[in-house]
Amino acid sequence: MSADLTWLLIKNNNSFLVKRSGVQFSAEAGNLLNKNSFKYSGLANNKTVGIEAAASGRGVVVSTKKSGVPAYKPSKAINKVTLTKGIRKSARSVAGLTRAGYRADLRKAALARVAAVLASQKPVKAAPKKAGKGIRANKN
Incomplete structure (x- = not known):
């Protein structure tokens, strides 16, 4: 599956997503800044x-x-x-x-x-x- 398609599927709903005070963070492995963005995603990127x-x-x-x-x-x-x-x-x-x-x-x-x-x-x-x-x- 392509990285773009994976990101479209997981960007709003996944088990690592943390939503607090209007900010979204991600606790996944391989995410250096813990930001919920395609660039830093450890799940979506190859x-x-x-x-x-x-x-x-x-x-x-x-x-x-x-x-x-x-x-x-x-x-x-x-x-x-x-x-x-x-x-x-x-x-x-x-x-x-x-x-x-x-x-x-x-x-x-x-x-x-x-x-x-x-x-x-x-x-x-x-x-x-x-x-x-x-x-x-x-x-x-």
Whole structure:
């Protein structure tokens, strides 16, 4: 089935659609910005890029959907790679993947998703205790 026909069928009704406050979002796999639009749809497009956190809590999993795989073999269509080398090397890998003729229009969104996922995995630093000012603050 063509991508355009699939989008026409699923754009208003699917199990991943979230409608709140007049805005439509989509929670499907392969949708980088979670927008309900044809460009970012992981269901309708033949080629998609998905980025999520690794199960180990360190790194990101980049999944790509191959085109040309029959619809009755969905598990064969997904290729997953785990990137754990840090933000610069992960970003370079994702940029190279998207730039090499595989959804170059999603490069900026993919890099933003990689940066957000890796930033969320960093431990939160405790804020240093501020020293009090004045005579009463120093009195013990």
